[in-house]
Amino acid sequence: MYPKSSNREERQIQVNCEVNPEVICKPPRIFSRKLTCSFTTGKSWSTALILSITLGGFGADRFYLGYWREGLGKLFSFGGLGVWTIVDIIFISVGYVSPADNSLYILT
Secondary structure, three states: OOOOOOOHHHHEEEEEEEOOOOOOOOOOOEEEEEEEOOOEEEEEHHHHHHHHHHHHHHOHHHHHHOOHHHHHHHHHOHHHHOHHHHHHHHHHHHOOOOOOOOOEEEOO
16 A cells, blocks of 8 residues: 555656667657656545445445445445435445545556
8 A cells, every 4th residue: 555645746656668679769769757646545436436326325335435424424324315325326426436545546
């Protein structure tokens, strides 16, 4: 897992790139570039969506993503009497809700 940081410079890595052999260009054909790193904690988008559809009224989707406070709210309000569950299904399906640690989903 990549540590949380607000400094964008810490989330970058220096890589060496090579020009495609089909491209005609002047030397050098190898150059360096900084790329932003992406990290994940292993949360699957499809699992979150299935949990939201099947057990969303009990807050299972929010517990899975690490939002335990919202999970408790959904659990004790029965998914906001269904309204919160429908909203979460939409939010998770379009990617508006992601894991609580700001990591990326694993797309399976």
